[in-house]
Amino acid sequence: MNEMMLGGFLSAVSTGIGALPVLLFKRLSHRHMDILLALTAGIMVAASVYGLMPTALKLSNLFVLCCGVLLGVASLGVLEEYLPHADIEHAKSGVQLDSKSFLLVVAMSLHNLPEGLSIGVSYASQVEGLGNVVALSIGLQNAPEGLLIALFLTNQGIRRSTAIGLAVLTGSIEWLACLLGAHLTSSFSKLIPYGLSFAAGAMLFIVYKELIPETHGHGHEKAATFSFIVGLLMMVCILVWFG
Template identity: 60%
Template sequence: MSEVLIGSILSAMSTGAGALVILFLKGAISHRFRDSLLAFTAGIMMAASLQGLIPGSLESGGYIQLVIGVLLGVLTLTVLEKNIPHMDLEHTKSGIEFDEKALLIIAAITLHNIPEGLSVGVSYASDNADTGNLIAFAIGLQNAPEGLLVALFLINQEISRIKAFTLATLTGTIEIVTSLLGYYLTSYIGFLVPYGLAFAAGAMLFIIYKELIPESHGDGNERSSTYSFIIGLLFMILLLEM
């Protein structure tokens, strides 16, 4: 129990760690750097899905459970995408008034963090204890640039740096609750473990292909982003093999 709590807190608070940069940032962060960071985290999450979650689902269940879980993960993210207006954090130059837009982006990011928290909790409920730590690490790395981008967006809406940091950090806290929910569900209802791991894999693959890769290619930095994706992939595989 303590392990999943610590893992979920560290993963969720990575959002705040990323947002913390804005308190010390003097100039603007280049699009190339942000795109490379997004692509790197996409590579991390891809390796975690293919090397950790999917094999874990097959081992604890089978192919049918894997397919059902992955499709449920993809379906959940699809429903969220269709019902929550998605704001492109990377490429928004101007827009509607603060009250509407800022609240919308905060709500959208918070709700998008729900399946990520579930992924962490379910991973800790699997038979392989290392899986939980690795998925928490992967989600945490993905949360850091997300927190930075949310904070930068809020600053552009003329919000103070302290308030932007606080709001960006709070968007990640829901992952702690959903992580514990996922852990308890799969721990006490054992047959859900393979479905849960596959669900987490499907959700992460959706985020990678629908969110991270397109955003990392939005400013003409395709080549550097591709290199960063491969480096992130190899880095996570190295951690898995250690």
């Protein structure tokens, strides 16, 4: 139990750790921002297509995968349509999240739910070493995701401290899901493939709808494209080495 709590916590907190480098960036040029966003977009695509989707297929079938991916895409489309922005009260003034920022935070939070459940179920399965491997691989994926969240939010005018706080919030959801999955393994084990494919669909929606257009509007398309490929290959290597 203690090992599961520690592994789940470290995996979740890596999202906040990954966001910390934004404190070092007083200002990022459009070129550097496009490169970093494209890098993390590549990581998200690889995590979805090479990590989440194959795992969902192993645990279920093609029908479940397609349903989950399409549901994830449709859910994010509905959120974007009907939840254009959200206001967060912060001290003396309100911090406003525009539709892009709000959508990104919601997508990352949603995709952390099945990942947290996966960690919890892996530890509860009693298969030796499985929980640690799953927690490590997801934690390595969470760090660049935290940086992505923080970079994207700061680029939209959100204060750096608030951006890091929101990244930490998305990670904490994963830890809670990990605890829940460990305690309710019998119920959630059947739902995990749906959750994993749902997460993949949500991530792919964000990449294609928001991140790629964001990196192709300032004249740095070629650099962003190479950065996307590097990010994709980085995540594939991580999944092969630790998956």
